[in-house]
Amino acid sequence: NAGVTQTPKFRVLKTGQSMTLLCAQDMNHEYMYWYRQDPGMGLRLIHYSVGEGTTAKGEVPDGYNVSRLKKQNFLLGLESAAPSQTSVYFCASSIPITRDGYTFGSGTRLTVV
Amino acid sequence: LAKTTQPISMDSYEGQEVNITCSHNNIATNDYITWYQQFPSQGPRFIIQGYKTKVTNEVASLFIPADRKSSTLSLPRVSLSDTAVYYCLVGDMNSGYSTLTFGKGTMLLVSP
Numbered sequence: 001n002a003g004v005t006q007t008p009k010f011r012v013l014k015t016g017q018s019m020t021l022l023c024a025q026d027m028n029h030e031y032m033y034w035y036r037q038d039p040g041m042g043l044r045l046i047h048y049s050v051g052e053g054t055t056a057k058g059e060v061p062d063g064y065n066v067s068r069l070k071k072q073n074f075l076l077g078l079e080s081a082a083p084s085q086t087s088v089y090f091c092a093s094s095i096p097i098t099r100d101g102y103t104f105g106s107g108t109r110l111t112v113v
Numbered sequence: 114l115a116k117t118t119q120p121i122s123m124d125s126y127e128g129q130e131v132n133i134t135c136s137h138n139n140i141a142t143n144d145y146i147t148w149y150q151q152f153p154s155q156g157p158r159f160i161i162q163g164y165k166t167k168v169t170n171e172v173a174s175l176f177i178p179a180d181r182k183s184s185t186l187s188l189p190r191v192s193l194s195d196t197a198v199y200y201c202l203v204g205d206m207n208s209g210y211s212t213l214t215f216g217k218g219t220m221l222l223v224s225p
Contacts, residue, residue, distance in 0.1 A: 004156075035215070040217070041217060042200065042214070042215040042216045042217045042218055043157070043215035044214075044215075045214065059214065090156045090157075092156070100159055100162075101147055101149065101159030101162060102149075102157070102159065103159075104155075104156025104157050104158070105156055106154075106155055106156055107154070107155070107156055
């Protein structure tokens with residue numbers, strides 16, 4: 001029972017480089033989300049998806065792009081990384097009408113130098 | 114979008130009962146109240162959810178008064194392993210939580 005798996009767990013990027021964070025869930029959940037968490041802060045929603053082929057902007061979408069080509073995968077892309085994007089990124093998934101809340105991954109720690 | 118207010122931090126000792134209160138004065142009729150727990154270097158974990166009165170599971174209890182403008186998460190007999198950040202969220206379940214916001218949460222420190 002893997003739940004939500006995030007790849008990679010750690011990454012260091014140079015300013016201007018690009019990368020893709022992968023989130024995979026094996027619970028057949030319709031909804032998936034990307035959050036970022038900065039030191040001493042709560043989680044802020046970047047983008048989310050309510051189904052395969054759909055995406056929507058969250059609270060802090062600038063500088064990020066997402067894709068949901070398969071139901072089980074939700075990709076977060078950084079086209080040109082900036083130091084302000086240094087953060088811990090969490091992916092989560094849920095069913096549409098959820099009595100059990102979100103299931104979160106263990107996070108990806110990204111440092112942009 | 115209902116905003117929540119909760120204490121920044123709380124201290125307790127092992128074996129004590131801990132009650133964390135969350136204020137949500139603008140809660141809407143369709144909103145549910147959900148609490149999450151987050152340990153360092155881990156993603157948040159769902160603890161409990163409720164709409165009104167009292168909800169209890171194997172981990173915690175959630176007390177919601179009739180006016181639903183606040184809620185209290187109760188952790189019985191805490192241990193060192195309950196040291197974590199606790200988040201209170203309010204939102205319409207039918208939205209799939211797509212617009213929910215995690216605030217800064219309450220940092221609970223349990224000491225021996």
